[in-house]
Amino acid sequence: MSIEAVLSRIDAGLDASLGRLFDLVRIKSISTDPAFAEEVRRGAEWCAAELAGIGFEASVRQTAGHPMVVAHWRGKVAREAPHVLFYGHYDVQPVDPIELWATDPFEPRIETRADGAKQIVGRGTADDKGQLLTFVEAARAFVAETGGLPCRVTVLLEGEEESGSPSLDAFLLENKAELSHDVALVCDTNMWDAKTPAITATLRGLVGEEVTITAADRDLHSGLFGGPALNPIRVLAKILAELHDETGRVTLPGFYDGVSELPAEVKASWDGLGLTADAFLKPYGLSTPAGEQGRSVLEQLWARPTCEFNGITGGYTGEGFKTVLPAKATVKVSFRLVGDQDPAKIRASFRAFVEARLPKDAKASFHPHGGSPGLALPFDSPWLATAKAALTAEWGVPAVLIGGGGSIPVVGRFKTMLGMDTALVGFGLDDDRIHSPNEKYDLTSFHGGIRSWARILDALAQG
CATH class of the missing domain: 3.30.70.360 (Alpha-Beta Plaits)
Structure with a gap:
């Protein structure tokens, strides 16, 4: 099977994929507000139904709080392919202050910017509904084109990420055997810029x-x-x-x-991204780095x-x-x-x-x-190498390994509770306004993200 056939199916089905994203964004799955509990459940049921429609064995699992969605691919897979756990979250942040939204946050729309680029506007488009659907839509295209998936896949979608994940620890422990696999994949991070894909290899x-x-x-x-x-x-x-x-x-x-000190090749790669202290600080009214002397801005943010x-x-x-x-x-x-x-x-x-x-x-x-604790995939990890090659093939420029200055707690839990490393591949951008009014997700992020996951799954299956 040529990956090109799957990619062509993704391209032809983009409008239908957008329609499904619009349907999911319309669900007001605000997890922190008890008034939206039924909407959060409706979001879980929507996700489970879509996965079941592709061919997954999918279920909505009750917790002490909002439900989890767990889905397993039981159909055809490539021989000896690894088993991946894909994680995303279907809950969203509150929309306040509502008066700062240009339009209804739960009525998504396509907006064309002055430069001609198109973006999808609505609460959750980037965090994390648009991101999680890039993976789901890649799986859909594979099944439609080939009758199966290249890898064994389990999907875990959470409904409490935006409210501190209070039920996650107990759920992971209770379902450890079901959820522990070769590697976790998380799509809740960013590209380096709109044209350069990235893998987040470290988190503080x-x-x-x-x-x-x-x-x-x-x-x-x-x-x-x-x-x-x-x-x-x-x-x-x-x-x-x-x-x-x-x-x-x-x-x-x-x-x-x-x-530890950064490997020389990683430091050189980060230096090559060209982010100066002035460019980083000036937009915020600052001019002089205040961190450890002798360390670049990116080294301070990602590795110190x-x-x-x-x-x-x-x-x-x-x-x-x-x-x-x-x-x-x-x-x-x-x-x-x-x-x-x-x-x-x-x-x-x-x-x-x-x-x-x-x-x-x-x-x-x-x-x-x-x-x-901080977390890092070994810089020589085969998972990183495989994902990096697939992303480079899709975007036409070398994918970069970056770090995360903040924390994504679920990644630590996958490591300590399930014994799995995590590859963080996301397609968000710094200007997506997540958690803020007028949240958006670039159409190129959504489309390119679907194609990227198809390439990554195919590459993982090939070893």
């Missing part, structure tokens, strides 16, 4: 900590007590200032344990750990002025982790760092806000 982990420093048993008048009385804001500010040295490195003992302060409170913060020495001061701190950094060790090191710097009369209390 996250440790969140909230610290409260207390001193006196009440707020004190700064005129009557300023000087001899300990001020928790001063204590907190001094501790925070000591968390970075003059080069931007984090000073926690053991912080860089498990952090960070310590950032996300919010500080203490004393009087209302309108006007109040001369007070506060009884307490609080900071929220996030650590982005890479490589083999251990979240538990980072948390313990941070708490010890704070405790060691407390003066007499000061106390610290800590509240954790999650912890997950």
